[in-house]
Amino acid sequence: MTSTLSRPATALEAAPTVPRPSPSADPWHWAVTGACLLAVLAAATSLNGVVEPWTWLAPVVGTLVPVLVAMAATRALRLGSMITALVGVLALIGALTAQFFPRQSILGVVPGPGTSLELQRLLAQAEETVVSQVAPVLPSAGIFLIVCAALGLIAIVVDLFSTTLRMPAASGLALITVMISPAVVKPTGVGMFAFITTVLAFLLLLAVAQWRENRLASGGARASSGFAGRSAMIGAAALAAAVVLPMFVPGFTSGAFPQGARLNLWGNATGLNPAVTLGNDLRNPTGFGRIAYSTNSDTPVYLRAVTLEDFSGRRWEPDERRGEREAGVEEIGVETGAPAADAEAEQTFTRITTQSYASPWLLSPYAPVGVTNLAGSWAWDPANLSILATDGGSTARQEYLVETRSASLTREGLGSIGPSDSESVPAIFTELPDDTPEIVRTSTEEITGDYVNPYDKAMAIQNYLRGPEFTYSVEAPVEGGYDGSGMDVMARFLESKSGYCVHYAGTMAVMARAAGIPSRVAVGYTPGSPTGDSEEGPDGTELNEFVVDSRNAHAWPELYFEGVGWVQFEPTPSRGVVPTYAQQAFSPVGPRADDSDALNPGSLSRVGAEADASAEASDAAAGGQGAGPQNEASPGAGAAALGGIALLALVPLLLRTARTRSRRRTVAVADVSAAVDGAATAAWAETTDIAGDYGHPLDETDTPRTFAARLAHEADLAGEPAQSLARLRNAYEHEEYAARIPADGAIPPVRPGGGSGAVRGGGSATLARPSAARWDDVDIVTRALRRGSPWSTRVKARLFPQSLMNRFRSGSRRG
Incomplete structure (x- = not known):
């Protein structure tokens, strides 16, 4: 068997080694x-x-x-x-x-x-x-x-x-x-x-x-x-x-x-359980009882159904007080202990559409002065302004308009108010049962003992409950066996420091009474989510629409301040909206307990290092005492983690790209008619790796010709891609075998996947001198393989190239 070469082996040695011009520009x-x-x-x-x-x-x-x-x-x-x-x-x-x-x-x-x-x-x-x-x-x-x-x-x-x-x-x-x-x-x-x-x-x-x-x-x-x-x-x-x-x-x-992607699965009409069994509602991932309301209020609106005042007993339930209610809700009078409605106070209109929500307690923002377009017989309670159906009716399928008036509350104004007179409100709002747990009393004394004014005490309690030691959870009370309401539940909550709105609101209300502040717990809904729609209200006002469902069920404390009335607070972390007068950095705005010589009850001075620590804690958005570790788990951590994962996922791609660029530089030569040792091998190695990435791997028994034939058949390569593949194969065969054929003409053994082995069987073979390897041919074959592959294969080939996982085969060097 003989082999005829079109040029001597020494021609390779004489070929000039000069770089090829840079690829054409890509301004696009x-x-x-x-x-x-x-x-x-x-x-x-x-x-x-x-x-x-x-x-x-x-x-x-x-x-x-x-x-x-x-x-x-x-x-x-x-x-x-x-x-x-x-x-x-x-x-x-x-x-x-x-x-x-x-x-x-x-x-x-x-x-x-x-x-x-x-x-x-x-x-x-x-x-x-x-x-x-x-x-x-x-x-x-x-x-x-x-x-x-x-x-x-x-x-x-x-x-x-x-x-x-x-x-x-x-x-x-x-x-x-x-x-x-x-x-x-x-x-x-x-x-x-x-x-x-x-x-x-x-x-x-x-x-x-x-x-x-x-x-x-x-x-x-x-x-x-x-x-x-x-x-x-x-x-x-x-x-x-x-x-x-x-x-x-x-x-x-x-x-x-x-x-639209969420089916409307709300079935039977359901309402908020006024006995504060809100845990089941909050644990429902789909939500039910959709309610829509439109309002012209500039601040978030809580929809309030009823209040809880009696903290005795194992479960807290509202007192209907039917004998003390006043019939008719078109005009609602002044609440007991609250100042007369100021004609200059902010007037707010809220139109509520209950849809499937059904309850004998009417939803309304606080504090209503009149309700119109309401079907049925209703009565309101002067003690807490709750509105109750008196004829067995309910809120289901109602659409009514509520007018409310509320004075603007400020931090300084509340801070200047002293303790309230014991006769200002009914005793039910100040009483604590004899079985009040000791942990409630001692915790209250530790938190509020340094302060005199009710506002300072209230803020200290709220900041404590919103602090880093407490966590929001609807599952922990179930697992711990203290789900629900009652004094024993409040004690267990203060020990475990994990619960949901019922526990936070009830605990703050109880601690407020222990600190001498009348309190109650309101039950209703947080402001919900805006729909982006609006409608026209009375006198041409624009009402912006919101929606709530059972997942917005909520409880919050209301504390009494002399001359102002009942004021809402928000001790539950991650739920509701903290009012503006309670969300600023807290420092006492009234006298401390040790300020025996203080003459200005409205002083803004801060006494001692504890006040500074409290202000710093609130500045850090912890809402509690001590800055502590709450900054460690911030929303930015999620974004940073996401970015790190994204960059990590790009590592295989970047490694593969770096190897490709190295091979491209090897292939680049100045004279397309000349060859540089290793250029064709690098181009062929890139071609076989790309083919493997797109699902056509190189087998151990493949020769360049059998692999090229199989690839052309499996990938359906024809026309220009097939010609480019043939040129790459010819250049590789010539570079590998022409340089290794000894003087006696004997063909070296076959090396699977590369190296000597283009000629098998008897007879003779002639290796015609091909043109030098071109990277353009590699690009043409790559594009053809990409076009012929499904989307999932393309992504896998780009992000997780299989060629990176394969070690170089023995005796095969691919650039």
Whole structure:
């Protein structure tokens, strides 16, 4: 057997080793990055309703633009995908520093001394906002820091997938994550506007990415846009189906994407149990008993059904006091102990639609002065302004209008009020049973013993219960056997320091009485969630709509202040809304118990280090005494963890990309007719690895020719991809075998998967001199394999390439 070579082996040694010109420029990636920016901003429109509409736009744009511009500039310099991702993260840190930490920064963009403390303060501020407000929350630096950081990380991921990985379809998963929070928080879901805007921006991103691919494939010449047009048509059809179908499918009345995904499963009419068995309602994950209300109030509205005053007995239940009620609710008089209604007090209208909610106790904001359009016979209680049906009726299927008047409460005003007269309110609001647990009395003395004024004592109790030692849980009382109400339950709660609203409200009310402050527990609903709709109210006022259900069931304490009346507090962490007069940094505004010479009852002075510690604790959004570890678990930790996971998931991709770039440099030569030792081997190694990543692995018994034939058959390669594969195989065979055939012409043994072994069997073979390996052929084969693979295979090949898991086979070196 003989072998005829078209050129001597020494020709390889004489070939010049000079680099090939750089690949052609790719200016079109700038357009894809711009489309990424629009897509993320479009998805962010779903945040309207979670935060105040459009307040997020300026800080988000100020974060995303420098991040994406920095990544695009790095990509234009061809510094590599790993460097591009790193530059994006550094640009994000710089943009956040410039916006939120300018005073602590170095040169305006580098975090400097004090950044860590300021970060903790902003995260604590954000936590307090989440705990004390309902959507849409008021804009604050802490909330915007978290929003900008999260959207910045998502923008980096979208840009890497769309531009670096050239997988724009996969970036849609990142865009969906932007809308998860609005889908959960907003009762009507993401919203039609945000949904359509995001879909259109995503289709634009796909079209621009395909336009770039066509330009690259055609060497910069104008290419066909047929694929983009077909994609737009398919996307438009899918969008139309998503928008139109929910209108005709029963049950799609509220939910996530875009307006409906949650079936309306509310069945029989149900109402709030006034005996404070709220645990079952709160543990129901789906919710029931939907209630809608519209109000012109500037502050969140609690819907109040009834109050609990009698703290004796094993269970606390409301006293109907039917003999003391006054019939008719069109005009409601003044509550016992409260000042006469001030004509200049703020007038609020609330229209309530109960739907399936049924209860003999009427829901109303506090304090009502009149109820109209109410069917049935109702009476109100002068002791607590609760409204009860007197004819066996209920609230089911009612729609009525409530007028309320309330004076503006301030921290300073409440702080200047002294202890109330014992005759101001009925004794039922001040009595404690003889079996009041000792832990209640001793805890109250420890917390409030330094203060004189009722407001200071009330704030000390609220801050204690909202402190880091207590946790909100609807399961712990069940597991601990102290679910429900009663003095023994309050004692168990103070020992375990874990429970839900019933335990927090009841405990604060009992401790307030132990401190000499009349108290009661109100039962009703937290403000709920805005729908974004509005309607016209009396005198042309605009009423904004909210919805609540059983998951909003709540209990809260009301404390009595002489000359003001009953004042609401919120000791339950992570539930409800802390009133403005109770959510500021707490320091005593009245005299301390040891201020025997104090002459100014309204003094704002703080005495002793304990007051400073209390103020610092409230500043840190703990609402308790001592700053402590509450800053360790902040909302930013979740965003940082998410970013870390995302970057970790990109490690295989970055390693694979680095190896590909190394092989590309090996292949690059100046003269396309000359070959450099190892260039064809590197190109063939890249081809076999890519094929393996897309599901066509190289077998141990494969020769280059058998593998190429099998790959062409399995992947259905034809035309230009098949020709490119043949050129890569020929260049590899010539480089491997021509350089290794000895002078006597004997063919070396076959090496599976590479090395000598292109010729098998008898006869002779002629290795014609091929052209040098070209990386363009590798790209053509790669694109063909990608087009012929399903979406899941493409993602796996990009993010988890199988070739990284395989060790180099013995005797086979692939560059």
